[in-house]
Amino acid sequence: MTTFNDFITYEHDLEHDFEHNLAHKKEFSPPKIYIAKNDLSKRWYVYFSYRDPSTGKLKRQKNIYGSVNTFSTKEDRMALLSRYRRRLLKLLQQGYNPFIDNTELYKSQFIVKDAINTSEEKITKAFSPQIQYSKSINQREEVVVKKDIPEKIEIEEPKMTLREAFDFSLRIKEKQISSNSHKDYMYTTNAVVKWAKENYPKLKTIDQFDKKAALKFLNALLLRTSSRNRNNYRLNLSSLLQTLEDNEIIESNPIRNIPVLRSIPKRNKSYTTEEHEKIFGYLEKEDPLLLLYIKFISYNLLRPIEVCRLKIRDINVADRTLQFKAKNSPLKIKLIPKKILDELPDLSKLDPDYHLFTPIKIGGNWDTDDVNKSNYFSKRFKTVVKEHFNLDINQTLYSFRHTFITILYQSLVKGSTPHAAKSELMGITGHNTMTALEKYLRNIDAVLPNDYSNHFDND
Structure with a gap:
């Protein structure tokens, strides 16, 4: 029995213009070429699917290799695979079916026509307009005639998982x-x-x-x-x-047209003056290391994860500055207030690559990522402080930043205008724009009105 693969890789070029059989058009997928990302060390082939009569579903058929992988250049492989693909498409359109014996159809389309086209002139017509022949006195010259519109070859690799x-x-x-x-x-x-x-x-x-x-x-x-x-x-x-x-792996991003849902953001609740003073007093005896960590958040107005990133080399005691990677910038420099400098131990003899804060001391090697470090201090704060004082669930380490920015703004605005106070505060907090700072102050309720009791005097 002549196999389906034999029809495709048959090396005698019978590129007849078969009529499309529309009844079979949806019985198969368009043949495609697999080029293994242009890797010549791998196997190239033509592949397609055909509807399985037993299931009614398209089923992937055996790959068509032929002799293509014996060629060592991309151009030669593509030329032969293009030929295989054209033949396969025409055979499928003519009615060839990989699930049945196609020998008789093969004979009717190829063998009989070979017998008829014995003369050179008939062979010429069979291959027209691909090849034409012209005669001269001493020789026959083969002339290749190109089509006006080259056939578009569809090349597709198997989809990624x-x-x-x-x-x-x-x-x-x-x-x-x-x-x-x-x-x-x-x-x-x-x-x-x-x-x-x-x-x-x-x-x-x-x-x-x-x-x-x-x-x-x-x-x-x-x-x-x-x-x-x-x-x-x-x-x-x-x-x-x-x-x-x-990168043309998918046609379009399906998430683009999925809307964002409205959500109620969680807010870190600020501490009252009484609460933060009690916490500081308690930690002076119970956990001085955790207290210094909190003071970097409070007085330097850093985020907890920014404190975790600090290394010894980031602290410049002589210039009273520190540098750190912020949320919105790869590098920021801030002034270290005297309240922090007075509590820092001597850092000059420590390795500059040591982390400033570790679980057991100031200055040491702590080989884990920043998120794990931040989570560690959050759990430590929960165990040592939150459970002891029975704090609100939304009162966190981050709350100290909100608390002390509020204290600072309310102090600056006394005897000054709100705009002047915000302008000075902006240089301390590190906000990039006045709009961003004002939004932040509104979110933490730092801006409170003056006492308006006198407006009720007429009641």
């Missing part, structure tokens, strides 16, 4: 974002892959992760957690999928 596509995007993102953000993105992709495996096992490739699938994932997350968490996952996914779109 969810994991492969996300890993590709993560490798690209790794050069653009911080290590903490990269880890956050990794957690997001792990959650999507796990969700798909458990809930939609048929969702295998990245092109199947469309808007509908993305909405199902985000809705499941929303029902299990919160709108804020759902929005964070949406943001991470959108960024990763946009990278895939930019």
Whole structure:
């Protein structure tokens, strides 16, 4: 029996212009060429799918290799694969079916016509307009005639799986974002892959992760957690999928048209004057290291994770400055107030690469990432302080920054105008714009009106 593969790789070039058989058009997928990312050490081939009569679904057929992988240049391989692809498409349009014996159809289309076209003139017509012949007195000269419009060859590689596509995007993102953000993105992709495996096992490739699938994932997350968490996952996914779109791995980013949900942001509740004074007094005896950590947040107005990033070399005692990586800047420099300088031990003999804060002392090696360091001090504060004073759940280490910015603003505004006070405060807090500072002050309720009791005197 003549195999289906034999029809395609038959080296005698019978490029007849078969009529399209529309009845079979939807029985198969358009043949495509796989070029292994132009890697000549790997196998190149033509592939396609045909509708399985037993299931009614398109089924991937055996790859068409022929002799293409014996060639050592991309041009030669593409030329032969293009020929295989054209033949395969015409055979499928004519009615060839990989699930049945096509020998008789093969004979009717090839063998009979070979017998008829025995003369050179008939062979010439059979191959026209590909090849024409012209005669001269002493020789026959073959002239290749090019088509006016070259055939467009569709080249497509197998689709990436969810994991492969996300890993590709993560490798690209790794050069653009911080290590903490990269880890956050990794957690997001792990959650999507796990969700798909458990809930939609048929969702295998990245092109199947469309808007509908993305909405199902985000809705499941929303029902299990919160709108804020759902929005964070949406943001991470959108960024990763946009990278895939930019690199032509997917046609479009399905997250782009999924709206952000309204969420109520959590706010770190400020401490009263009485509360923070009691905490400071308590920590002087119970945990002086934690107290100094809190004072860097309070008096230097740093975020907890920014304090965790500080190293000995970042502290310039002579100039009374420190440098650090901020939320909105790769490097910022701040003045160290006297309240902090007076409590710092001698740092001159310590290794400049030591971290300023470690779990057991000032100045030492602490080999873990910044998020873990920040989480460590948060848990330590919870155990030592929050449980002892029975503080509100929203009173955190970050709350000390809010508390002392409020104290500072209210002190600066006395005997001054609000604008002048904010202008001076902006240089201390590190906000880039007055608008950003004003929004922050409103959010923490730092700006309070003067006593307005006299307006009720007429009551």
